[in-house]
Amino acid sequence: xxxxxxxxxxxxxxxxxxWSTNLANSKIHSDVYSISYGVAESYLAGYxxxxxxxxxxxxxxxxxxxxLAASGDDGAAGYRHRSSATSSCAYDPLFPATxxxxxxxxxxxxxxxxxxxxxxxxxxxxxxxxxGGFSTLFPSFSQQKxxxxxYLQTPPTKAYPGYSTxxxxxxxxxxxxxxxxxxxxxxxxxxxxxxxxxPTVAGMITLIxxxxxxxxxxxxxxxxxxxxxxxxxxxxxxxxxxxxxTSSACCLQGFYTAPGxxxxxxxxxxxxxxxxxxxxxxxxSAPSLHLSSVPTLPPTASQRKPVSPSVAPTSVxxxxxxxxxxxxxxxxxHPVTPTTLPTxxxxxxxxxxxxxxxxxxxxxxxTKPPKRTTPK
Numbered sequence: 001x002x003x004x005x006x007x008x009x010x011x012x013x014x015x016x017x018x019w020s021t022n023l024a025n026s027k028i029h030s031d032v033y034s035i036s037y038g039v040a041e042s043y044l045a046g047y048x049x050x051x052x053x054x055x056x057x058x059x060x061x062x063x064x065x066x067x068l069a070a071s072g073d074d075g076a077a078g079y080r081h082r083s084s085a086t087s088s089c090a091y092d093p094l095f096p097a098t099x100x101x102x103x104x105x106x107x108x109x110x111x112x113x114x115x116x117x118x119x120x121x122x123x124x125x126x127x128x129x130x131x132g133g134f135s136t137l138f139p140s141f142s143q144q145k146x147x148x149x150x151y152l153q154t155p156p157t158k159a160y161p162g163y164s165t166x167x168x169x170x171x172x173x174x175x176x177x178x179x180x181x182x183x184x185x186x187x188x189x190x191x192x193x194x195x196x197x198x199p200t201v202a203g204m205i206t207l208i209x210x211x212x213x214x215x216x217x218x219x220x221x222x223x224x225x226x227x228x229x230x231x232x233x234x235x236x237x238x239x240x241x242x243x244x245x246t247s248s249a250c251c252l253q254g255f256y257t258a259p260g261x262x263x264x265x266x267x268x269x270x271x272x273x274x275x276x277x278x279x280x281x282x283x284x285s286a287p288s289l290h291l292s293s294v295p296t297l298p299p300t301a302s303q304r305k306p307v308s309p310s311v312a313p314t315s316v317x318x319x320x321x322x323x324x325x326x327x328x329x330x331x332x333x334h335p336v337t338p339t340t341l342p343t344x345x346x347x348x349x350x351x352x353x354x355x356x357x358x359x360x361x362x363x364x365x366x367t368k369p370p371k372r373t374t375p376k
Contacts, residue, residue, distance in 0.1 A: 014049045016096055020056035029060075031209045031219045034202035035069040035102070036195035038094040040078050041136055050095055050137050057101040061222035066209075068202050068223075069097045070194035071106040071171040072131025074246035075121070076163070076254045076263070082246045089251030091133055091163045097170050098135035100144075103223045104170040105198040106130040107177025108238055108269050119241025119257055119264045120177045120192065122248070127192040129245045130177065132255060132263040134167035143228035144169060147261035157262065160252040172227055173235060174265040175201050204272050211280045220279055232260060232267030234275040241265070 015037075023029055044050055057067055071094065074082060078092035097104040107120035107130040121129040140148050148169045151157060177197035179190045209219045220226070227234070243264045244254025255263045 014053075017049055017052045017056070020053050020060065023065075024056040024059040029063070029065060031064065032066045032202050032205045033068070034199040035067065035096060036198060038070065038072055038097055040080055040092045041095050041098060042080075042092050044095060044137075047137060050099070053096060054099055054101055054138075057096075057099060061101055064219040064221040066202075066205050066220050066223050067102045068198050068205070069099070069102045069104050070131075070198040071097050071104050073107075073128035073193050073195075074131060075129040075243035075251070076131070076133040076159075077246055077251045078131070079246065081251060082248045089249075089253050091253050093133050093135050093137075093167070093170070094131055095135075095137070097131065098138060098168055100138055100141040100168050100224070101222060103172050103201075103227070104266070105194060105201050106132055106171035106174035106265050107192070107194045107197045108174050108241075108265060109176065109178035109192075111176050111269075112179045116240060117176075117236065117238060117269055119174075119238060119243060121241055121243060122245045123250060124241065126178045128177070128194070128247045129243050130171070130174065130194060130264060132169075132171050132243050132265070134164040134169050134263060136164050136167055138168040139166050140168050141224070143225050144261075147228065150260060151258055151262055154258050157256045157258045159255045162253060169261070169263045171263075171266040172224060173201065173267055173270050174238065175270050201270055204270065204275060207272075208276055208279050211276065215280065217280075226279060227267065230278055234271060234278045235266075235268035236271055237268040238262075238265040 016039075023033070041050075060067060072078065076091055077089045078094060080092060081089045096102055107126075107128065108117050109120040109124065109126050110117040118124060119130055120126045123129075134148075151169070152165060175197040177194055178192045180192070180196045182189050182191055205220060205223070212219060237259060239257050239259055241264060242254050242256045244251055257264045261267050
Protein backbone atom coordinates (compact mmCIF):
# COMPACT_ATOMS: atom_id res chain seq x y z
CA UNK A 1 0.00 0.00 0.00
CA UNK A 2 1.27 3.45 -0.91
CA UNK A 3 2.09 5.58 2.14
CA UNK A 4 1.38 9.26 1.67
CA UNK A 5 3.31 12.03 3.33
CA UNK A 6 1.00 14.68 4.73
CA UNK A 7 1.88 18.16 3.47
CA UNK A 8 1.54 20.68 6.32
CA UNK A 9 0.44 24.10 5.16
CA UNK A 10 1.50 26.90 7.47
CA UNK A 11 0.89 30.51 6.55
CA UNK A 12 3.75 31.70 8.77
CA UNK A 13 6.32 29.50 7.01
CA UNK A 14 4.72 29.10 3.61
CA UNK A 15 6.25 26.23 1.62
CA UNK A 16 5.87 28.03 -1.72
CA UNK A 17 7.70 31.14 -0.49
CA UNK A 18 10.40 29.05 1.17
CA TRP A 19 10.97 26.99 -1.98
CA SER A 20 10.97 29.96 -4.37
CA THR A 21 13.30 31.97 -2.11
CA ASN A 22 15.76 29.09 -1.83
CA LEU A 23 15.63 28.60 -5.58
CA ALA A 24 16.24 32.28 -6.32
CA ASN A 25 19.22 32.29 -3.92
CA SER A 26 20.70 29.05 -5.25
CA LYS A 27 23.82 29.17 -7.39
CA ILE A 28 22.98 25.79 -8.92
CA HIS A 29 19.53 25.10 -10.31
CA SER A 30 17.71 23.27 -13.07
CA ASP A 31 16.36 25.06 -16.12
CA VAL A 32 12.81 23.73 -15.67
CA TYR A 33 10.68 23.07 -12.58
CA SER A 34 7.25 21.44 -12.40
CA ILE A 35 4.94 22.06 -9.41
CA SER A 36 2.19 19.56 -8.64
CA TYR A 37 1.04 21.09 -5.35
CA GLY A 38 -1.46 23.88 -4.86
CA VAL A 39 -3.54 25.70 -2.29
CA ALA A 40 -6.86 27.51 -2.75
CA GLU A 41 -6.46 31.28 -2.94
CA SER A 42 -9.10 31.54 -0.22
CA TYR A 43 -6.73 29.74 2.19
CA LEU A 44 -3.84 32.17 1.77
CA ALA A 45 -3.40 34.46 4.74
CA GLY A 46 -3.62 37.67 2.80
CA TYR A 47 -1.90 38.82 -0.35
CA UNK A 48 1.67 38.93 0.92
CA UNK A 49 2.44 35.20 0.55
CA UNK A 50 1.41 35.08 -3.10
CA UNK A 51 3.19 38.34 -3.86
CA UNK A 52 6.40 37.14 -2.18
CA UNK A 53 6.30 33.95 -4.25
CA UNK A 54 5.83 36.00 -7.44
CA UNK A 55 8.79 38.22 -6.57
CA UNK A 56 11.09 35.23 -6.17
CA UNK A 57 9.81 33.45 -9.27
CA UNK A 58 10.35 36.66 -11.26
CA UNK A 59 14.02 36.52 -10.26
CA UNK A 60 14.18 32.88 -11.27
CA UNK A 61 12.64 33.61 -14.68
CA UNK A 62 15.28 36.30 -15.26
CA UNK A 63 17.92 33.59 -14.74
CA UNK A 64 16.47 31.60 -17.64
CA UNK A 65 14.43 29.15 -15.56
CA UNK A 66 10.95 27.99 -16.59
CA UNK A 67 8.44 27.16 -13.84
CA LEU A 68 5.28 25.20 -14.62
CA ALA A 69 2.34 24.46 -12.31
CA ALA A 70 -0.59 22.06 -12.53
CA SER A 71 -4.02 23.72 -12.88
CA GLY A 72 -5.67 21.33 -10.41
CA ASP A 73 -7.92 18.27 -10.61
CA ASP A 74 -11.20 19.74 -9.33
CA GLY A 75 -12.49 22.04 -12.02
CA ALA A 76 -13.27 25.69 -11.40
CA ALA A 77 -14.68 25.09 -7.91
CA GLY A 78 -11.54 23.56 -6.44
CA TYR A 79 -10.77 20.72 -4.08
CA ARG A 80 -12.67 22.10 -1.06
CA HIS A 81 -15.92 21.42 -2.94
CA ARG A 82 -15.29 17.78 -3.75
CA SER A 83 -18.14 16.65 -1.54
CA SER A 84 -20.27 19.78 -1.55
CA ALA A 85 -23.86 20.04 -2.61
CA THR A 86 -24.39 22.07 -5.76
CA SER A 87 -25.85 24.95 -3.77
CA SER A 88 -22.64 25.42 -1.75
CA CYS A 89 -20.14 25.32 -4.63
CA ALA A 90 -18.11 28.43 -5.40
CA TYR A 91 -15.26 29.56 -7.62
CA ASP A 92 -11.99 29.07 -5.76
CA PRO A 93 -8.85 29.51 -7.93
CA LEU A 94 -5.71 27.52 -7.18
CA PHE A 95 -2.33 29.02 -6.29
CA PRO A 96 0.43 28.97 -7.60
CA ALA A 97 -1.41 28.09 -10.82
CA THR A 98 -2.74 31.67 -10.75
CA UNK A 99 0.73 33.22 -10.61
CA UNK A 100 1.42 35.16 -13.82
CA UNK A 101 5.07 34.06 -13.76
CA UNK A 102 4.43 30.34 -14.01
CA UNK A 103 3.09 28.51 -17.05
CA UNK A 104 -0.01 26.61 -15.93
CA UNK A 105 -0.93 23.28 -17.50
CA UNK A 106 -4.37 21.67 -17.68
CA UNK A 107 -5.43 18.19 -18.83
CA UNK A 108 -7.23 16.75 -21.85
CA UNK A 109 -8.52 13.30 -22.77
CA UNK A 110 -9.45 11.40 -25.93
CA UNK A 111 -6.07 10.96 -27.58
CA UNK A 112 -5.46 7.78 -25.59
CA UNK A 113 -8.33 6.09 -27.46
CA UNK A 114 -7.88 7.83 -30.80
CA UNK A 115 -11.07 9.81 -30.36
CA UNK A 116 -11.72 13.57 -30.28
CA UNK A 117 -9.50 15.38 -27.80
CA UNK A 118 -11.63 17.18 -25.21
CA UNK A 119 -11.21 18.70 -21.77
CA UNK A 120 -10.49 16.04 -19.14
CA UNK A 121 -13.54 15.83 -16.87
CA UNK A 122 -15.35 13.40 -14.61
CA UNK A 123 -18.61 13.90 -16.48
CA UNK A 124 -16.75 12.63 -19.55
CA UNK A 125 -15.51 9.46 -17.85
CA UNK A 126 -12.21 10.61 -16.32
CA UNK A 127 -11.17 10.43 -12.68
CA UNK A 128 -10.47 14.18 -12.46
CA UNK A 129 -11.67 17.46 -13.96
CA UNK A 130 -9.04 19.86 -15.23
CA UNK A 131 -8.83 23.05 -13.16
CA GLY A 132 -9.10 26.56 -14.51
CA GLY A 133 -10.62 29.99 -14.00
CA PHE A 134 -9.61 33.49 -13.01
CA SER A 135 -7.51 34.66 -10.06
CA THR A 136 -9.00 36.83 -7.32
CA LEU A 137 -5.52 38.08 -6.37
CA PHE A 138 -3.80 38.98 -9.63
CA PRO A 139 -5.05 40.76 -12.75
CA SER A 140 -4.44 39.46 -16.26
CA PHE A 141 -0.87 40.18 -17.34
CA SER A 142 -0.48 42.42 -20.37
CA GLN A 143 0.13 39.64 -22.92
CA GLN A 144 -3.02 37.83 -21.83
CA LYS A 145 -5.61 40.61 -21.66
CA UNK A 146 -6.69 40.39 -25.31
CA UNK A 147 -7.47 36.66 -25.26
CA UNK A 148 -9.33 36.92 -21.94
CA UNK A 149 -11.42 39.77 -23.29
CA UNK A 150 -12.22 37.78 -26.42
CA TYR A 151 -13.25 34.75 -24.38
CA LEU A 152 -15.54 36.75 -22.10
CA GLN A 153 -17.24 38.32 -25.11
CA THR A 154 -18.01 34.94 -26.72
CA PRO A 155 -21.76 34.29 -26.07
CA PRO A 156 -21.74 30.47 -25.83
CA THR A 157 -19.09 30.57 -23.14
CA LYS A 158 -21.12 32.55 -20.60
CA ALA A 159 -20.58 30.91 -17.22
CA TYR A 160 -22.46 30.93 -13.91
CA PRO A 161 -21.76 34.28 -12.15
CA GLY A 162 -19.36 34.66 -9.26
CA TYR A 163 -15.94 34.73 -10.94
CA SER A 164 -13.52 37.58 -11.48
CA THR A 165 -13.69 39.12 -14.94
CA UNK A 166 -10.30 40.87 -14.66
CA UNK A 167 -8.18 38.23 -12.93
CA UNK A 168 -5.27 36.28 -14.39
CA UNK A 169 -6.80 33.46 -16.42
CA UNK A 170 -5.45 29.93 -16.22
CA UNK A 171 -4.37 27.43 -17.52
CA UNK A 172 -2.11 28.62 -20.31
CA UNK A 173 -1.80 25.26 -22.09
CA UNK A 174 -2.91 21.64 -21.67
CA UNK A 175 -1.80 18.12 -22.47
CA UNK A 176 -3.28 14.63 -22.22
CA UNK A 177 -3.89 13.78 -18.56
CA UNK A 178 -6.05 10.62 -18.71
CA UNK A 179 -5.06 6.95 -18.37
CA UNK A 180 -1.36 7.28 -17.64
CA UNK A 181 0.14 3.88 -16.79
CA UNK A 182 2.27 3.77 -13.66
CA UNK A 183 3.92 0.93 -11.75
CA UNK A 184 3.50 0.92 -7.98
CA UNK A 185 4.66 -2.01 -5.88
CA UNK A 186 4.93 -4.23 -8.92
CA UNK A 187 1.36 -3.46 -10.02
CA UNK A 188 0.15 -1.51 -13.03
CA UNK A 189 -2.35 1.30 -12.46
CA UNK A 190 -4.14 3.75 -14.75
CA UNK A 191 -4.16 7.26 -13.27
CA UNK A 192 -5.42 10.71 -14.27
CA UNK A 193 -4.29 14.18 -13.31
CA UNK A 194 -2.82 17.53 -14.19
CA UNK A 195 0.11 16.26 -12.12
CA UNK A 196 0.71 13.93 -15.06
CA UNK A 197 0.27 16.43 -17.88
CA UNK A 198 2.37 19.16 -16.23
CA PRO A 199 5.69 17.29 -15.84
CA THR A 200 5.20 15.94 -19.36
CA VAL A 201 5.15 19.49 -20.72
CA ALA A 202 8.15 20.23 -18.49
CA GLY A 203 9.97 17.39 -20.25
CA MET A 204 9.20 19.02 -23.61
CA ILE A 205 10.68 22.33 -22.42
CA THR A 206 13.79 20.48 -21.22
CA LEU A 207 14.30 19.00 -24.70
CA ILE A 208 13.75 22.42 -26.28
CA UNK A 209 16.31 23.99 -23.93
CA UNK A 210 18.84 21.34 -24.95
CA UNK A 211 18.25 22.16 -28.62
CA UNK A 212 18.55 25.91 -27.95
CA UNK A 213 21.85 25.39 -26.14
CA UNK A 214 23.14 23.30 -29.02
CA UNK A 215 22.24 26.19 -31.33
CA UNK A 216 24.07 28.69 -29.12
CA UNK A 217 20.86 30.16 -27.68
CA UNK A 218 19.85 30.85 -24.09
CA UNK A 219 17.31 28.74 -22.22
CA UNK A 220 13.64 29.68 -22.58
CA UNK A 221 13.02 31.17 -19.12
CA UNK A 222 9.62 32.78 -18.57
CA UNK A 223 7.54 31.09 -21.21
CA UNK A 224 4.22 32.95 -21.19
CA UNK A 225 5.17 35.95 -23.39
CA UNK A 226 6.18 33.66 -26.27
CA UNK A 227 3.06 31.51 -25.92
CA UNK A 228 0.67 34.46 -26.01
CA UNK A 229 2.61 36.28 -28.74
CA UNK A 230 2.15 33.22 -30.95
CA UNK A 231 -1.62 33.29 -30.53
CA UNK A 232 -1.61 29.58 -29.69
CA UNK A 233 0.01 28.46 -32.96
CA UNK A 234 1.89 25.76 -31.01
CA UNK A 235 -1.27 24.00 -29.78
CA UNK A 236 -4.19 21.88 -30.94
CA UNK A 237 -7.24 23.97 -30.11
CA UNK A 238 -9.70 22.19 -27.80
CA UNK A 239 -13.32 23.27 -28.29
CA UNK A 240 -15.26 20.55 -26.45
CA UNK A 241 -15.73 20.16 -22.73
CA UNK A 242 -16.07 22.15 -19.51
CA UNK A 243 -14.73 22.21 -15.95
CA UNK A 244 -17.98 22.38 -13.96
CA UNK A 245 -17.26 19.26 -11.89
CA THR A 246 -14.72 18.53 -9.19
CA SER A 247 -13.14 15.09 -9.00
CA SER A 248 -16.22 13.76 -7.20
CA ALA A 249 -19.12 16.24 -7.50
CA CYS A 250 -20.58 18.63 -10.05
CA CYS A 251 -21.38 22.31 -9.58
CA LEU A 252 -23.05 25.17 -11.40
CA GLN A 253 -19.73 27.01 -11.34
CA GLY A 254 -17.44 26.30 -14.25
CA PHE A 255 -16.35 27.35 -17.71
CA TYR A 256 -16.70 26.06 -21.26
CA THR A 257 -14.07 25.57 -23.93
CA ALA A 258 -14.06 27.92 -26.91
CA PRO A 259 -11.99 28.59 -30.05
CA GLY A 260 -8.66 30.06 -29.04
CA UNK A 261 -7.74 30.52 -25.38
CA UNK A 262 -10.21 29.51 -22.67
CA UNK A 263 -10.05 28.96 -18.86
CA UNK A 264 -10.48 25.20 -19.28
CA UNK A 265 -7.61 24.11 -21.54
CA UNK A 266 -5.78 27.39 -22.21
CA UNK A 267 -4.63 27.55 -25.83
CA UNK A 268 -5.19 23.81 -26.09
CA UNK A 269 -3.09 20.67 -26.20
CA UNK A 270 0.62 21.27 -26.80
CA UNK A 271 1.98 20.01 -30.11
CA UNK A 272 5.65 19.35 -29.41
CA UNK A 273 6.83 19.80 -32.99
CA UNK A 274 5.08 23.17 -33.29
CA UNK A 275 6.34 24.32 -29.90
CA UNK A 276 9.87 23.24 -30.86
CA UNK A 277 9.63 25.21 -34.11
CA UNK A 278 8.36 28.25 -32.21
CA UNK A 279 11.11 28.27 -29.59
CA UNK A 280 14.08 26.82 -31.47
CA UNK A 281 13.73 27.47 -35.20
CA UNK A 282 12.38 30.98 -34.67
CA UNK A 283 14.34 32.25 -31.66
CA UNK A 284 13.14 35.80 -32.20
CA SER A 285 9.75 34.61 -30.96
CA ALA A 286 11.25 33.30 -27.74
CA PRO A 287 10.72 35.42 -24.62
CA SER A 288 13.38 37.98 -23.88
CA LEU A 289 15.10 37.59 -20.54
CA HIS A 290 15.61 41.34 -20.21
CA LEU A 291 13.66 42.59 -17.20
CA SER A 292 12.04 45.36 -19.24
CA SER A 293 9.94 42.69 -20.96
CA VAL A 294 8.56 41.37 -17.68
CA PRO A 295 5.24 42.85 -16.56
CA THR A 296 5.20 45.18 -13.61
CA LEU A 297 5.13 43.44 -10.25
CA PRO A 298 1.73 43.32 -8.57
CA PRO A 299 1.07 46.21 -6.17
CA THR A 300 2.00 45.95 -2.51
CA ALA A 301 -0.63 45.05 0.05
CA SER A 302 -1.26 48.72 0.87
CA GLN A 303 -1.59 49.68 -2.82
CA ARG A 304 -3.56 46.70 -4.01
CA LYS A 305 -7.20 46.91 -4.92
CA PRO A 306 -8.53 43.38 -4.54
CA VAL A 307 -10.12 41.78 -7.58
CA SER A 308 -13.45 40.76 -6.11
CA PRO A 309 -15.82 38.26 -7.72
CA SER A 310 -19.22 39.58 -8.76
CA VAL A 311 -20.85 37.13 -6.34
CA ALA A 312 -19.19 36.52 -2.97
CA PRO A 313 -18.06 32.92 -2.54
CA THR A 314 -19.22 30.85 0.38
CA SER A 315 -17.12 30.78 3.55
CA VAL A 316 -14.08 28.55 3.69
CA UNK A 317 -14.73 25.20 5.42
CA UNK A 318 -12.62 23.90 8.24
CA UNK A 319 -10.24 21.06 7.50
CA UNK A 320 -10.10 17.60 8.99
CA UNK A 321 -6.78 16.08 9.97
CA UNK A 322 -7.20 13.77 7.02
CA UNK A 323 -6.46 14.79 3.46
CA UNK A 324 -10.05 15.66 2.54
CA UNK A 325 -11.65 19.01 3.43
CA UNK A 326 -14.41 18.96 6.02
CA UNK A 327 -18.04 19.27 4.96
CA UNK A 328 -18.82 21.56 7.90
CA UNK A 329 -19.04 25.25 7.16
CA UNK A 330 -17.93 27.70 9.90
CA UNK A 331 -19.62 30.98 10.58
CA UNK A 332 -18.43 33.73 8.26
CA UNK A 333 -17.66 35.83 11.33
CA HIS A 334 -15.06 33.28 12.43
CA PRO A 335 -12.77 32.57 9.46
CA VAL A 336 -10.76 29.39 9.70
CA THR A 337 -7.04 29.32 9.02
CA PRO A 338 -6.15 25.85 7.75
CA THR A 339 -3.29 23.96 9.34
CA THR A 340 -3.23 21.13 6.82
CA LEU A 341 -3.22 21.23 3.06
CA PRO A 342 -5.08 18.20 1.68
CA THR A 343 -2.58 15.57 0.66
CA UNK A 344 -1.73 16.04 -3.03
CA UNK A 345 -4.84 18.18 -3.18
CA UNK A 346 -5.95 19.95 -6.33
CA UNK A 347 -2.70 19.69 -8.20
CA UNK A 348 -1.45 16.21 -7.49
CA UNK A 349 -0.96 12.73 -8.72
CA UNK A 350 -4.45 11.24 -8.56
CA UNK A 351 -5.24 9.40 -5.34
CA UNK A 352 -8.38 7.63 -6.55
CA UNK A 353 -8.35 3.87 -6.55
CA UNK A 354 -7.90 2.29 -9.99
CA UNK A 355 -11.13 1.69 -11.85
CA UNK A 356 -10.16 -1.90 -12.56
CA UNK A 357 -8.38 -4.60 -10.65
CA UNK A 358 -4.62 -3.93 -10.69
CA UNK A 359 -2.66 -6.04 -13.07
CA UNK A 360 -0.13 -8.24 -11.29
CA UNK A 361 3.17 -8.10 -13.13
CA UNK A 362 4.45 -11.62 -13.84
CA UNK A 363 6.99 -12.74 -11.29
CA UNK A 364 10.10 -14.55 -12.27
CA UNK A 365 10.93 -17.65 -10.32
CA UNK A 366 14.62 -17.94 -9.57
CA THR A 367 16.45 -20.52 -11.61
CA LYS A 368 18.46 -23.23 -9.85
CA PRO A 369 22.24 -22.74 -9.98
CA PRO A 370 24.10 -25.31 -12.10
CA LYS A 371 25.41 -28.36 -10.23
CA ARG A 372 29.07 -28.11 -9.56
CA THR A 373 31.26 -31.05 -10.46
CA THR A 374 34.57 -31.78 -8.85
CA PRO A 375 37.25 -32.72 -11.36
CA LYS A 376 38.78 -36.14 -10.76
